[in-house]
Amino acid sequence: MDPRPYSHVIEKLRAAGLRPTRQRIALAKLLFEGGDRHVTAESLHAEAQEASIRVSLATVYNTLHQFTSAELLREIVVDSQRCYFDTNTTDHHHFFFEGSNRLEDIPGDDVVLSKLPAPPHGKTVKRVDVVVRLEE
Amino acid sequence: MDPRPYSHVIEKLRAAGLRPTRQRIALAKLLFEGGDRHVTAESLHAEAQEASIRVSLATVYNTLHQFTSAELLREIVVDSQRCYFDTNTTDHHHFFFEGSNRLEDIPGDDVVLSKLPAPPHGKTVKRVDVVVRLEE
DNA sequence: GTGATTGCAAATCTTTTGCACTAAA
DNA sequence: TTTAGTGCAAAAGATTTGCAATCAC
DSSP: OOSSTTHHHHHHHHHTTOOOOHHHHHHHHHHHSSSSOEEOHHHHHHHHHHTTOOOOHHHHHHHHHHHHHTTSSEEEOSOTTOOEEESOOSSOEEEEETTTTEEEEEOGGGOEEEEOOOOOTTOEEEEEEEEEEEEO | OOSSTTHHHHHHHHHTTOOOOHHHHHHHHHHHTSSSOEEOHHHHHHHHHHTTOOOOHHHHHHHHHHHHHTTSSEEEOSOTTOOEEESOOSSOEEEEETTTTEEEEEOGGGOEEEEOOOOOTTOEEEEEEEEEEEEO
8 A cells, every 4th residue: 555645635734734633634635535526514524424534523614614724625605504615716606506505616717707896995805706596 | 643654564565475564564664664785683683672673583584584585685695604685686796895794785787797607407597696705 | 263473482503612632743 | 742633512603493372354
């Protein structure tokens, strides 16, 4: 077996200034080695359990927020009942399937905003989020 | 005093198929007689208390959802911790002031989406929400 | 009167926190 | 060894629910 099976992930964590603990490494592997993903704290915790990774839900919450601060993840607001996190941190938008509460990326330039208002005086635009809400 | 001081609001409720109870009339007056407004259940409840209207918080929640189903209000998702309701049910978008958690309407055509992706097969677009997130 | 609506308190659900314990450096 | 990170259980905050009391019609 590869003597340094987690080196990628460990580097990523170090680069972000996060100490590579067992839990962070395991969660980072789940998050970043499966392409672009959308997770909630609950869903990631369940996934970790299935993979026999022992992590508490509190640590999952903490970790998701730390990763978000470190810009390894992006938080997406589509539902006022739950937080979603996206492993795709590039500029893009989302489809949201009401009913199944599922999120899907909309590739970067499939949405074009050709006109935007100027921000109110003294304010800066942090981000523009476009959510296309779908129903059956 | 006007013998039918609430007639407007009462008509509005009846038209929406909602029985005009004391609480609904009072909340509808607060909501619809002050121009375009953004409220949370908590803020509307506080406002009602100040106006000496006796309504429980549970009833405020129920009423906001009934009004939303009846399309007298629109629910806006900008924060995964709280529900916001908007008395402006026309097509428009929002500024969200992170920090003060305040919402402001962006007039209809100050945002132009010149390109949108086709919805996935079998799905219908229910709404497209644009949120411009601001910071100081 | 009768069924819809309300209030209250308890329940639920997601998320955060305090603190003793453990592990990384 | 020193400090950051973790787990657990408890707390917090938003929202919902069950049910008896009340109100609109």
